[in-house]
Amino acid sequence: MFKLRRDPANQPNSWRTDNLPAWGLFFVSPWIIGFVAFTVYPFIASLYYSFTNFNIINLTPRWVGLDNYVELFTADPLFWTSISNSIRYAALLLVFATVFDIFIAYLLSQNVKFLSIYRTIFFFPVLVPVVAASLTWIWILNPRFGLMNGLLELIGIKGPNWLASPDTAMYALIFIGVWGSGRQVIVYLSGFNDIPRQLYEAADIDGASGLQKFWRITLPLLSPQIFFNVVTLIIFSLQSFSEVYIMTQGGPANSTLLYAVNLYNRAFRDYAMGYASALAWIMFLLILGLTLIIFKFLAGRVIYER
């Protein structure tokens, strides 16, 4: 009897836990190796570089303490410009994309015909490679021969030089960002489709208005999708680089100089690696802080139970 108990075949739950820890490590070992080589090492190295004057001239990094950080905060106007541009870009994109995508997803959730065609259309911009899309947008926004101003002319408006004017360039980029946010429409649509119809029917019986139903049923039950989309959109838009780098290079007059573009310029145009590493660490702390704030204030309000 005692012997039988020790027989692993009789203890299907415990023998997997205790006798085979090696198998678990075996399977996750590629991640552990990659984590050390491609995450831990660069992280520590980046922190170290940020305290050095590592650049194209000083190829052997020399410790300069907090100099880079002091310069950043006190003597680099581009740092503040790029921070405020990035926050403005992320905030406006968040508002416009969220409202627009929920609106479209809501329409699509109402038993429309040709759903799969519409869904494909709104998802389509996601398929266009970011470089192809950006170059096409440069051409669309061409002040004289572009489609945008051509269409505006039809209704008698003389369009501006979108990407070359500091007043409009940022809004053009946000507009393009909303155009490319179809991934979110799909996520919201799945959220709408998961809301049980009975809830609306019950609300109808109680005489709830359309607006009440939206605030009391739809929005709370959509909160997991909203939460997911808001968090990913903030993190991604604060790191936005490619579209802006291709379309405006941060110009005109630094009006679209996003944080990541400034960082790239410092690192790979000026080869100021130490300084750029300090920029990267500020970015990391900024994103970390924002994410924690979002989790603290929003995560508790998300309703997962149905």
Added chain:
Amino acid sequence: MAVVQPAAPGRRAMTDEERNYLLLQRLRSLIKHAVLIIFGIAFMLPFVWMISSSVKPNIDIFEIPVRLLPKSLRLENYIDATEAIPFWQYLWNSTYYTIFATIGSVLSNTFIAYGFARVRWRGRNVVFIIVIATMMLPFQVRMIPLYILFARIGWLNSFLPLIVPNFFGNAFYIFLMRQFMMTLPKELDDAARIDGASEWGIFWRIAVPLSKPAILTVAIFEIIHTWHDFIGPLVYLRHPTKYTLSIGLRLYFTQYGAEWGLLMAAAAMFTIPMVIFFFIAQRSFIEGITLTGLKG
């Protein structure tokens, strides 16, 4: 205009209230479709403009007023586009990068996710939390040291810095596949163990075949990601023979301005593989996005 509604057999005639309700429903449906169609067209316009410009002769490109659809076709733009820059070389580079990055992602993430989803070991949850936490680290922090590291070991101007890290897993894909593998019934593993299968056998003969939808999702995401990738090639591929299409397209800009017709033709050829790919894999695509959005 009075709409005469004949009373259906066995039913009373509609009251005014019911009629108004039906009318309202129809009006709402009409508005809904109108809004969707307007936005739908607006969303497709950039793509229409890309294709339309790609077949316009140069003289029509710079025509005022702007014409959405071309009045004459010049399909030679597509041939000229492949000759103005080393187009086929760049297309091949993009394809090469995509194939190997995807192979690496599929292999490593399936393997790693199995270790988190199906094998129990001490410390598993702690390590998994670390995996999730790495998702929040911006690429920019790792970019500079990795660049210096790869430069020192002589990997610049090769695809190795872009491909090799893919063989070591990615937090987002590990998360996605783990969530999927957790839903597979545990009884299958136990049954296989009683039949004498090893842990490796269970992974290879049970988990992998059953995880096909998740594997496909990872493959789809990675194919799109790599094909689109701009910053990776921008940082690591400095030599013109190594450019991918993402980097190469800028060569259509000359000091005299852009060759818009050729550029749009090249952009279309760069985009169309993704469109075909989407239509082939559409269902897994949508399911994949839904999966990531829901379980977030």
